[in-house]
Amino acid sequence: MLLGGAVFAQPMPPAHFHHIHLNATNPAAAIDFYSSKFDCEKVKFAGEWDAVWAQKAWILFTKVASAPPSEITSGIWHFGWGAEDMKAAYQKQLDSGTKFDTPITDISDLANFPGFYYAYVDGPDHALIELNTAPHHHLGHVHLLSADPVAAGEWYMKYFGAIRHGKEPPSREPAFYKGYQVGPSMSLESDNINIIIFPKEFAPQAYPGPWKNRTAFDATEGHVVDHIGFSFDNLSDALERMRKDGVKVTQEIRTVLNAKVKFAFVEGPDRVRIELVEGQARKE
Numbered sequence: 001m002l003l004g005g006a007v008f009a010q011p012m013p014p015a016h017f018h019h020i021h022l023n024a025t026n027p028a029a030a031i032d033f034y035s036s037k038f039d040c041e042k043v044k045f046a047g048e049w050d051a052v053w054a055q056k057a058w059i060l061f062t063k064v065a066s067a068p069p070s071e072i073t074s075g076i077w078h079f080g081w082g083a084e085d086m087k088a089a090y091q092k093q094l095d096s097g098t099k100f101d102t103p104i105t106d107i108s109d110l111a112n113f114p115g116f117y118y119a120y121v122d123g124p125d126h127a128l129i130e131l132n133t134a135p136h137h138h139l140g141h142v143h144l145l146s147a148d149p150v151a152a153g154e155w156y157m158k159y160f161g162a163i164r165h166g167k168e169p170p171s172r173e174p175a176f177y178k179g180y181q182v183g184p185s186m187s188l189e190s191d192n193i194n195i196i197i198f199p200k201e202f203a204p205q206a207y208p209g210p211w212k213n214r215t216a217f218d219a220t221e222g223h224v225v226d227h228i229g230f231s232f233d234n235l236s237d238a239l240e241r242m243r244k245d246g247v248k249v250t251q252e253i254r255t256v257l258n259a260k261v262k263f264a265f266v267e268g269p270d271r272v273r274i275e276l277v278e279g280q281a282r283k284e
Contacts, residue, residue: 012158012159012161012241013233013237013238013241014161015161015231015232015238016190016230016231016280017160017190017230018057018229018230018275019057019058019059019275020059020060020142021226021228021229022062022124022125022127023061023125023223024061024125024224025064025065025067025124025125026063027061027062029124030061030123031050031051031052031061035052036096037093037121038054038129038137039055039081039138039139040052040059043283043284045060045284046257046260046261046284047257048260053283055138055192056191056192056281057139057191057193058281060229067126068125068223068224069222070125070223070224071209072145072203072207073203073211073214073217073218074218074223074271075144075146075268075271076143076144076220076225077144077145078120079139079143079225080131080132081129081130081131081137081139081140082132082136082137082140083131083132083133084133084134084137086115086117086133089137093121099122100121101120101121101122102118102119103119105119107177109177110177110182111133115133117132118130118131118133119131127225130143139193140192140193140194141194141195142193142194142228143196143197144195144196144198145198145199145200145202146197146199146200146269146270147199147200149183149185149198150170150172150184152186152197152269153170153186153188153197155268155269156188159247160190160230162189163188164186164188165187165188165189166187171184179205180202180206181199181202181205182199182202183199184199218271219267219271220271220273227265227272227273227274227275228272228274228275229263229274229275229276229277230276230277231276231278231279231281232278233278233280234278235262235263235277239264239266239276247266247267249264249265250265250266250273251264252264261278262278263275263276263278
């Protein structure tokens, strides 16, 4: 588009959060775990592939022969569900035999919300799953790590239409909580999924073992949380706009499941693998 001699790129078409994709040594057992522990259900994706449906998004699984890396060394940290009564939800999980990586913890001062608790479930293949205080009990967020959280957040806003929480410009100043660097940070919304981005500096403080002698993120591909997915009504159009804008395309468009699913892959900030899918996520 031309305006007064200036050239402006066309905005990206509307996008929607589509899925979280996990690598699993036993997908059937993993599906049973998620559908029995959290508010989600076992459903066939595209009518053919066993998966988990969680309100407006999919959780998909690829079977792998050996345990995928689960250490927090990639740009995807964890994902999680909300709980209206966190203490009751935590006790219910304990009573059902759920194992926790981190027990229930009060972080009201960090959240600036009285009575805010969280805990980390040790999921199948050691996927890290958060339960936290929320006004719902649905799949609620994906938490990322980034070398530049502000730039990463703006990237997700630009290409997938994520909406940033807060009216003031994002701060680039470091922020700390009990000795851990938690800022700069970004908090975005894509449909009903909150995308939270913490600084890379948090990782070696919270996970010093895996980060010993490490200075950069691994690619997410192959990790227990392999990638996240967003959808467009017209995949070809969206992919070409991203390509022309310099986004790295890592896999060209393909179809699977008797051509019911059309997809491609791009690389996001911090080597996060991102799948682009044609058509909004819908329960069959």
